Amino acid sequence: MADWPTVKYKEEGMREGMQIEDANISVADKVKLLDALSETGLNQIVVGSFVSPKWTPQMERIDEIVTQFTPKPGVTYTALALNSRGVERARAYSPPLTIERDGYPRLTCHMCDVFVRRNTNRSQMAEMERWPQIVAQAQELNIKEAGIGTNASWGSNFMGEFPVDALMTMLEKQHSMWDEVGIDVRSVSMGDPMSHCTPAKVEESVYRVKEKWPEVNHIRLHLHNGRNMAIASAYAAMRTLGPDDTLELDGTIGGFGGCPYCGNGRATGMAPTEDLLHMMEDMGIPTGVDIDKLIDCVWMAEDIMGRELYGHVSKAGPRPKTVDKLYDMNAPFVETMEQAKHFKKGPEVYEGGIYPYNEPITSPYRDRVEEGTPAYDGPSGDFPWKQDWFPAKD
Amino acid sequence: MADWPTVKYKEEGMREGMQIEDANISVADKVKLLDALSETGLNQIVVGSFVSPKWTPQMERIDEIVTQFTPKPGVTYTALALNSRGVERARAYSPPLTIERDGYPRLTCHMCDVFVRRNTNRSQMAEMERWPQIVAQAQELNIKEAGIGTNASWGSNFMGEFPVDALMTMLEKQHSMWDEVGIDVRSVSMGDPMSHCTPAKVEESVYRVKEKWPEVNHIRLHLHNGRNMAIASAYAAMRTLGPDDTLELDGTIGGFGGCPYCGNGRATGMAPTEDLLHMMEDMGIPTGVDIDKLIDCVWMAEDIMGRELYGHVSKAGPRPKTVDKLYDMNAPFVETMEQAKHFKKGPEVYEGGIYPYNEPITSPYRDRVEEGTPAYDGPSGDFPWKQDWFPAKD
Numbered sequence: 045m046a047d048w049p050t051v052k053y054k055e056e057g058m059r060e061g062m063q064i065e066d067a068n069i070s071v072a073d074k075v076k077l078l079d080a081l082s083e084t085g086l087n088q089i090v091v092g093s094f095v096s097p098k099w100t101p102q103m104e105r106i107d108e109i110v111t112q113f114t115p116k117p118g119v120t121y122t123a124l125a126l127n128s129r130g131v132e133r134a135r136a137y138s139p140p141l142t143i144e145r146d147g148y149p150r151l152t153c154h155m156c157d158v159f160v161r162r163n164t165n166r167s168q169m170a171e172m173e174r175w176p177q178i179v180a181q182a183q184e185l186n187i188k189e190a191g192i193g194t195n196a197s198w199g200s201n202f203m204g205e206f207p208v209d210a211l212m213t214m215l216e217k218q219h220s221m222w223d224e225v226g227i228d229v230r231s232v233s234m235g236d237p238m239s240h241c242t243p244a245k246v247e248e249s250v251y252r253v254k255e256k257w258p259e260v261n262h263i264r265l266h267l268h269n270g271r272n273m274a275i276a277s278a279y280a281a282m283r284t285l286g287p288d289d290t291l292e293l294d295g296t297i298g299g300f301g302g303c304p305y306c307g308n309g310r311a312t313g314m315a316p317t318e319d320l321l322h323m324m325e326d327m328g329i330p331t332g333v334d335i336d337k338l339i340d341c342v343w344m345a346e347d348i349m350g351r352e353l354y355g356h357v358s359k360a361g362p363r364p365k366t367v368d369k370l371y372d373m374n375a376p377f378v379e380t381m382e383q384a385k386h387f388k389k390g391p392e393v394y395e396g397g398i399y400p401y402n403e404p405i406t407s408p409y410r411d412r413v414e415e416g417t418p419a420y421d422g423p424s425g426d427f428p429w430k431q432d433w434f435p436a437k438d
Numbered sequence: 439m440a441d442w443p444t445v446k447y448k449e450e451g452m453r454e455g456m457q458i459e460d461a462n463i464s465v466a467d468k469v470k471l472l473d474a475l476s477e478t479g480l481n482q483i484v485v486g487s488f489v490s491p492k493w494t495p496q497m498e499r500i501d502e503i504v505t506q507f508t509p510k511p512g513v514t515y516t517a518l519a520l521n522s523r524g525v526e527r528a529r530a531y532s533p534p535l536t537i538e539r540d541g542y543p544r545l546t547c548h549m550c551d552v553f554v555r556r557n558t559n560r561s562q563m564a565e566m567e568r569w570p571q572i573v574a575q576a577q578e579l580n581i582k583e584a585g586i587g588t589n590a591s592w593g594s595n596f597m598g599e600f601p602v603d604a605l606m607t608m609l610e611k612q613h614s615m616w617d618e619v620g621i622d623v624r625s626v627s628m629g630d631p632m633s634h635c636t637p638a639k640v641e642e643s644v645y646r647v648k649e650k651w652p653e654v655n656h657i658r659l660h661l662h663n664g665r666n667m668a669i670a671s672a673y674a675a676m677r678t679l680g681p682d683d684t685l686e687l688d689g690t691i692g693g694f695g696g697c698p699y700c701g702n703g704r705a706t707g708m709a710p711t712e713d714l715l716h717m718m719e720d721m722g723i724p725t726g727v728d729i730d731k732l733i734d735c736v737w738m739a740e741d742i743m744g745r746e747l748y749g750h751v752s753k754a755g756p757r758p759k760t761v762d763k764l765y766d767m768n769a770p771f772v773e774t775m776e777q778a779k780h781f782k783k784g785p786e787v788y789e790g791g792i793y794p795y796n797e798p799i800t801s802p803y804r805d806r807v808e809e810g811t812p813a814y815d816g817p818s819g820d821f822p823w824k825q826d827w828f829p830a831k832d
Binding site for chain 1: 458493549550551552555556559561562563566593595596597598599600601603604606607608610611633634636637638639641663664665666667669670673674677698699700701702703704705706707710713716717720721746748749750751753754755756757758759760761764765767769771772773774775777778780791792794795799801802803804807813814816817821822823828
């Protein structure tokens with residue numbers, strides 16, 4: 045179980061997040077947040093999108109942001125573009141922007157014909173119509189490896205649920221087109237703009253993809269969180285993949301975001317980056333990210349947006365694991381959200397809270413931990429019932 | 439994978455939730471919320487706790503609540519009591535309260551000696567000291583089946599992380615005491631008051647328990663959500679258990695709750711009931727609960743508390759699965775949280791939003807769905823490329 049895949053994480057807050065927020069958030073605030081994100085250790089950051097300012101006024105000043113932010117060496121910055129005009133605009137800023145994020149030519153379509161029409165003004169059929177051309181181009185360029193994929197993979201707010209069987213049939217169709225020309229499929233992408241993922245469906249989908257095509261070693265998941273399933277679904281994918289696989293995941297600090305076309309607006313969200321990476325660190329999947337700095341970014345974003353976002357680790361703090369991070373045994377009651385922020389703001393925030401003990405709390409276990417000994421030794425070691433203090437001697 | 443366990447769900451909002459909220463929330467409001475919860479189909483509801491009003495003023499008027507609420511036939515109502523005085527107080531209200539929720543005598547203790555001292559004014563050693571007495575009583579009563587368990591199972595804000603090895607050693611110690619007297623262990627309980635669960639740890643723990651003791655067929659998990667891991671951890675447990683197992687889970691509507699002793703206050707939370715049960719329904723695990731009524735309860739609770747709670751399904755709405763629930767293809771932009779509530783409040787809330795289409799959206803898929811045909815037929819059926827509308831004919 046501990047043979048996790050490699051996970052590549054992409055921070056989408058500046059794009060998926062900001063696109064559904066107030067269009068009047070200042071360029072200065074956005075640049076400040078983007079620069080702070082660059083310092084966390086995140087190595088893939090989407091800076092925004094090059095789309096029509098008429099329908100997405102939140103991205104109208106993307107050129108200024110791209111010009112003013114401070115690119116950090118080692119971080120890959122990308123931007124979303126939905127058509128060739130957008131790609132052309134983005135190219136003017138490369139570098140610092142990276143235009144091609146993924147080397148694979150990909151046959152892909154939305155399972156939901158309504159959503160793709162609403163969001164990008166084309167039909168699923170139009171998406172499919174491009175497939176032969178994409179295959180022909182790949183042949184021409186002598187490309188050896190390719191990708192397939194779906195969006196709205198598990199269901200739609202406008203069409204209902206799609207069984208995993210339907211998803212698989214769609215992927216098989218795409219796969220067979222690459223097979224016919226002898227190009228290997230290595231990557232499968234599954235998107236979920238309308239929050240229809242569940243861990244059970246994601247686990248089944250990833251399992252069946254790997255079962256059918258073991259040589260697929262890149263799985264990309266873009267999961268939305270309107271029904272609070274994004275983190276559980278990401279875990280389900282992690283546990284289904286192995287150490288030779290790469291899992292690409294997206295999310296946003298604080299879990300904010302969404303699009304105006306999906307029908308859930310700001311209630312859409314994504315997996316909160318800080319919560320997902322905090323989980324990965326605990327599982328032993330390296331992220332390279334400083335969670336404390338990430339929490340600073342969440343607090344900054346909340347300050348900019350003027351409201352609390354959806355993540356939890358930014359409110360309760362990371363699990364304390366080292367002696368210097370452990371909470372004070374004799375802390376008084378911690379009740380409010382403000383008091384809970386002591387993990388970063390210090391004990392001042394809960395000072396004066398109710399202290400219900402007649403005598404200070406002490407514990408032989410805490411003594412052990414403070415001496416640098418694990419709370420519990422291994423099975424053959426000094427477990428409590430072998431300690432002097434253990435009352436119920438054998 | 440579809441052989442899920444039976445899941446028994448206990449709603450903790452009136453206890454875990456209310457105990458960390460304003461003590462001045464009126465009895466009338468609490469009774470109103472409790473009565474609404476009774477109508478959702480939930481069949482286990484905790485009404486509050488019989489504890490010292492000095493330290494938990496939020497529960498000072500529990501007697502009035504228990505007297506005034508309307509018990510629903512078929513619902514089991516319980517209350518928390520931490521000592522014999524509390525149990526005695528609760529007994530005065532049985533019925534409607536059920537005092538014994540779980541038939542198994544249980545050897546249990548907190549892995550965190552500091553938390554148990556802070557929360558219940560006794561040590562882990564004192565908890566263990568009671569074990570021989572519990573075993574002797576069970577023998578006396580000729581009881582054949584028993585339970586074991588831990589609290590703060592995976593870690594503590596005051597002592598750091600506990601490896602699953604340590605948890606297993608503790609459970610083995612308890613198990614061996616039942617073994618010695620020939621009483622079978624059927625139930626393992628694992629609590630997590632300080633939100634140190636992760637899906638990986640829960641999956642490993644449940645897996646190892648079942649591997650070591652296949653005859654254990656009841657797993658009880660009380661998971662807190664301060665680090666947003668409760669739903670993913672619940673899923674991890676579900677996928678690890680089989681159809682002969684029963685999984686007992688707790689959570690709160692809206693995901694609110696916590697205790698003042700754990701150090702995270704209101705940032706602690708539990709799995710939001712509506713999100714967890716919505717997931718289970720999607721997985722085919724019957725809940726018997728009307729999610730729409732549950733969302734009404736969340737909105738009522740938010741109204742009482744004067745702020746948004748943490749759940750998502752109450753904000754974005756359930757995944758629409760039937761034609762009558764599908765969103766309007768020609769809905770305008772949905773952006774704000776208020777507009778997102780159209781799933782319950784109707785299209786009025788988004789009327790006047792931006793409508794970016796020159797012509798109304800139409801889709802042959804939507805036509806299919808509205809006619810009662812699945813969006814996609816089975817693999818051998820009328821998949822898009824066999825339809826007239828499919829452009830890229832083979």
